[in-house]
Amino acid sequence: MFLSRDVYNKILEQLLAGELHSGQIINRRQIAGEFGVSVAPVLEAMLLLEHEGLLETIPRKGTQVRLIRPEDILGQFMIRDAIESKAARLYWSKSLPDAYEDMIDFARQVDNAPEDLLEDWRMEILFHKELVSMAGIPALTKAFDQTMKLNLFFTMARTVPPEKKHGRDNHEVLIERLNNADSADEAEEIIRTHVWYAKEYMLEGTGPV
Template structure:
């Protein structure tokens, strides 16, 4: 019994460590994950590490193939598009509710947060992780301002997978508004729920476009159908 509890505790620890590394981009999309190396690094046996990897695979953060190994999941284009169909439905509803019922303090906080997100949007390195954290917080605050907990939970769960995609550098463009989050926040805070919903719809559709551009080279890698996962993925 004690051994079972100890294994469960170690498995949870390994899960938390690996999940954070994936979401921070330290284990990037396509990176091969070695059970043996992780076990040695964390000072654990193979069993709790294997359990942690299985849990991450169930969440869609990892993928495995027989005799090929395990890696941070490379999504298909259809999977990305499907993800954003769900995200649009959730976040449009959140924007509508926020415009209807958010308090004055929630509106003020959202606009300040949007300014910080835009200021960090082109940064790299540690600032990039701060941007991703604040970006996720921004969308969470919109959901919370709608005062619907099930919707908040669904949006938070939906955002996890997209966080790994946003760690991938995106090709530089000149047509992206530098104040896109501030403009969105201003509409949610000052316009009707209908206008807020439409603004969020356009925001999510633009996010889909950017994500597809980020992952284009990865889609090509996945389509090669190699039987063995490469040790690293260059982009």
């Protein structure tokens, strides 16, 4: 029997895989029937997903998959920018030199993965989470986890025309540049440029959907 966390993970996978679409009404009794559970764990899972910003309750309509608006995407990028930039100032001279070889290997794995696949994006998020964690501030890592879950949902649901999709920035070069930075200010600017790389195309390609 599924617990609420199992139901949460299943609904999350459906959201990220595009099986549940932005604006789609979520019927908890229907989901309970599909998963073979009572309504209670489904309700708990939906409340957690709503708290994380993936679902939203609309008066007289019910619970639906969150609508995606350009201002929401922009806001998430700004939060990610703030987290990663602050982390870079902390790890650039303290932790990165010792972890350099491991991070270079990790970066090569990310750069060689196929683009635009869910597992590929997850690998990239794990890479950036490892960078943030090197700052040694658990609250920063927790905040990164929270914002990147919503970022991943936005990314997988984006509607960027194929001709406007850009390859992502090179992560091996990113690590080399961070390792060679001469100051915290330089490290911060390097990671900020990377975070915002080609994001304008995603913003252009996504309206309220």
